[in-house]
Amino acid sequence: MYKKNISLMMIVALLPVxxxxxxxxxxxxxxxPEPVNIRFEELRPQPVTITRSLPGRVLSVENAEIRPQVxxxxxxxxxxxxxxxxxxxxxxxxxxxxxxxxxxxxxxxLERARATERALRNKSERMRKLIQTGAVxxxxxxxxxxxxxEAKAQISVAEAALERKKLDLGYATVRSPIKGRIDENxxxxxxxxxxxxxxxxxxxxxxxxxxxxIRLPHADKAESSDTxxxxxxxxxxxxxxxxxxxxxxxxFSGITVDKATGDTIxxxxxxxxxxxxxxxxxxxxxxPVFTRQDAILxxxxxxxxxxxxxxxxxxxxxxxxxRKKISVRPAADGNFVALTGLNAGDKLIIQGQDKLSxxxxxxxxxx
Numbered sequence: 001m002y003k004k005n006i007s008l009m010m011i012v013a014l015l016p017v018x019x020x021x022x023x024x025x026x027x028x029x030x031x032x033p034e035p036v037n038i039r040f041e042e043l044r045p046q047p048v049t050i051t052r053s054l055p056g057r058v059l060s061v062e063n064a065e066i067r068p069q070v071x072x073x074x075x076x077x078x079x080x081x082x083x084x085x086x087x088x089x090x091x092x093x094x095x096x097x098x099x100x101x102x103x104x105x106x107x108x109x110l111e112r113a114r115a116t117e118r119a120l121r122n123k124s125e126r127m128r129k130l131i132q133t134g135a136v137x138x139x140x141x142x143x144x145x146x147x148x149x150e151a152k153a154q155i156s157v158a159e160a161a162l163e164r165k166k167l168d169l170g171y172a173t174v175r176s177p178i179k180g181r182i183d184e185n186x187x188x189x190x191x192x193x194x195x196x197x198x199x200x201x202x203x204x205x206x207x208x209x210x211x212x213x214i215r216l217p218h219a220d221k222a223e224s225s226d227t228x229x230x231x232x233x234x235x236x237x238x239x240x241x242x243x244x245x246x247x248x249x250x251x252f253s254g255i256t257v258d259k260a261t262g263d264t265i266x267x268x269x270x271x272x273x274x275x276x277x278x279x280x281x282x283x284x285x286x287x288p289v290f291t292r293q294d295a296i297l298x299x300x301x302x303x304x305x306x307x308x309x310x311x312x313x314x315x316x317x318x319x320x321x322x323r324k325k326i327s328v329r330p331a332a333d334g335n336f337v338a339l340t341g342l343n344a345g346d347k348l349i350i351q352g353q354d355k356l357s358x359x360x361x362x363x364x365x366x367x
Contacts, residue, residue, distance in 0.1 A: 033360070033361070035319075035360075035361040035362055035363035036321070036352055036355050036356055036360055036361070036362050036363065037352055037362075037363050037365050038313075038315070038321070038349050038351060038352035038353065038356070038362045038363070038364065038365065039349070039350055039351035039352060039364075039365050040315055040347045040348055040349050040350060040364060041299065041347075041348050041350055042345065042346070042347055042348075043296050043297075043298070043338075043342060043343070043344055043345065043346045043347075043348055044344055044345075045293075045294035045295065045296060045344050046294075046295060046297055047291075047292065047293045047294075047295065048290070048291070048292050048295035048297055048331060048337055049288050049290070049291045050288065050289055050290035050291075050329070050330075050331050050332070050337070051235070051286040051287060051288050051289065051332075052286070052287055052289045053237075053284050053285070053286055054214050054215060054216060054284070054285050054287060055214070055215055055282060055283075055284065055285075056212040056213060056214040056215070056236070056268075056282070056283050056284070056285040057212070057213050057280070057281070057282055057283070058210050058211070058212055058277045058278060058279055058280065058281045058282075058283060059210060059211040059212070059213060059279055059280075060180070060205040060206055060207050060210060060211070060279040061206050061207070061208075061209045061210060061211060061269070062178045062180060062205070062206035063203065063204075063205050063206075063279070064176065064177050064178045064180070064203070064204045064205075065200035065203050066091060066092075066174060066176070066182075066200050066201045066202045066203065066204060067195070067197065067200050067201060068092075068094060068171070068174060068193040068194065068195055068197070068201065069168075069171040069174075069195060070094060070099065070168050070171045070172055070195065071094075071192070071193060071194040071195055072094040072095045072096075072098065072099075072172065072192070072193065073094065073095045073190065073191070073192055074092055074093070074094060074095075074187055074188065074189050074190060074191045074192075074193060075093045075094065075095050075096075075189065076092065076093035076189065077091070077092055077093075077185055077188075077189055078090045078091055078092070078093070079091050079182055079185075079202075081182065081183065081184045081185060082181065082182070082183070082184075083181070083182060084179075084180070084181055084182075085176045085179070085180065085181075085182050085204060086176065086179050087176060087177060087178055087179050088175050088176065089175060089176045090173050090174070090175055091174050091175060091176055091182070091201075091202065092173075092174040092187075092201060093172065093173055093174070094171075094172040094173075094174065094193065095172070096169060096172040096173075099165065099168045099169040099171075099172050100169060102165040102168065102169070103162070103165045103166055103169050105165075106158070106161045106162040106164075106165040107162055109158045109161065109162075110155065110158035110159060110161075110162050112158075113151065113154040113155045113157070113158040114155055114158075116151045116154065117148065117151035117152050117154070117155055119151075120144065120147045120148040120150075120151045121148040121151070121152075123144050123147075123148070124141070124144040124145045124147070124148045127140060127141045127144045128141060128145075174201065176204050177204075178204055178206055179206060180204045180205045180206035180207065181204070181205055181206075181207060181275075182202055182203070182204045183202060183203045183204075183205070184202070185201065185202050186199055186200060186201055186202060187201045187202075205279055207272055207275060207277070207278070207279060208271070208272060208273060209269055209270065209271055209272055210269070210270055210272045210277045210279065211251075211267055211268070211269055212236055212248060212267070212268045212269075212270060212277070212283060212285060213265050213266075213267055214234075214265070214266040214267070214268060214285045214287065215258075215261065215263040215264075215265065216228075216253075216263060216264050216265075216266050216287075217262060217263055218257045218262050218263065218264050228250055228253045228266055228287065229250065229253075230250055230251060230252060231249055231250065232249065232250040232288070233247060233248070233249055233250075234247075234248050234249070234250060234268055234285055234286060234287045234288070235247065235248070235285070235286040236248050236268070236270055236277070236283050236284075236285050236286075237283060237284040237285070237286065238276050238277055238281075238283055240283075240284050244276070245286070246270050246271070246272070246276065246277065247270065247271070248268040248269060248270035248285070249268060249269055249270075250266060250267070250268050251267045251268060251269050252266075252267055253265075253266050254266065254267070266285075266287070268285065290329065290337070292337070294344075295337050295338075296337065296338040296342050296343070296344065297331060297335055297336075297337060297338075298312065298326075298328065298335060298336045298337070298338050298342065298348065299335055299348070299350050300333075300334035300335050300336060301350055301351070302348050302349060302350045302353070303326075303328065303336050304353075308325070309325055309326075309327065310325070310326050310327065310328045310336070311323055311324065311325055311326070312324055312326055312341075312342070312348060312349070313348075313349040313353040313356055314342075314346050314347055314348055314349060315347035315349060315362060315364070319361060319362055319363075319364070320359050320360060320361055320362065321349065321353075321356045321357075321358070321359070321360045321361075321362050322358055322359070323356075323358055324341055324342070325341060326338050326339075326340060326341030326342055327339045327340045327341060349362075351365075352365075
């Protein structure tokens with residue numbers, strides 16, 4: 001009985017100690033924070049092209065103002081306004097009668113010059129034979145030969161005059177110098193036209209291909225120097241909807257800065273089979289300003305922009321979170337390209353970072 005009482009007393013005495021150990025274990029467990037649930041993506045290199053929208057103006061590759069090379073009254077018009085014309089196709093007919101008469105007159109002058117030359121040449125030949133008998137002097141013979149040579153030169157003058165008159169007769173039919181679409185006629189049948197007229201009779205433009213002159217601020221030229229080389233592809237937005245894009249290729253990047261605007265010109269060429277791009281119209285050109293084949297693209301929701309730059313959270317090997325400062329440049333759809341600070345294979349936290357602190361343990365939710 002005595003031994004039982006001693007055992008019971010020892011148990012009662014140890015109860016506070018046992019309870020204290022249990023409380024300390026509970027307190028330690030309570031002090032350990034729960035892992036933060038996060039979602040992440042593993043970064044992989046990928047090709048990225050960043051474009052910039054710049055204003056451009058469409059120009060025809062070939063533009064011919066139809067002007068008369070001789071003056072006269074318009075007798076006929078051979079084309080339909082707004083139609084396609086070919087090189088050499090007749091467009092207008094100027095009254096040709098005065099020029100036909102000029103050709104006939106020039107031809108008569110040529111025949112007269114030839115007849116004069118024959119007569120003087122024959123006379124010189126006869127005098128050459130008579131000089132041996134002393135019937136004529138050497139001076140007379142020399143004079144006759146010079147007159148014959150001069151008459152021969154007059155034949156050349158008359159031939160040139162005839163060719164000039166024939167050209168004028170040909171110019172009475174006004175033809176298109178290029179292939180393209182002809183606009184409205186600006187003169188009508190019966191109108192008097194002259195070579196000094198300030199307005200053209202019509203305009204022909206070749207628009208199967210067109211130029212697009214893009215205005216690039218000179219301050220941004222260095223940024224685009226690597227991507228705006230000859231042959232670089234660009235997209236041309238004809239209606240600013242972003243849906244009807246036409247491919248173009250850079251021909252050259254200008255080296256002259258416009259004093260008024262501070263812009264330089266980038267000229268591109270584009271196929272225009274459907275005649276969507278009209279000369280004189282304004283378009284938007286999407287030009288590449290940044291191209292990388294192994295870029296690290298970062299989701300916009302993972303990046304925090306502060307006064308000191310950009311920051312992201314990544315998952316370390318021991319499943320803890322750490323903050324990283326990075327340098328970025330904006331990309332499409334609100335994303336960023338990481339220029340420094342991130343590498344392929346890094347686990348970028350894209351959800352739950354608002355609950356993190358440096359070194360916090362994380363629980364990786366399914367992607």
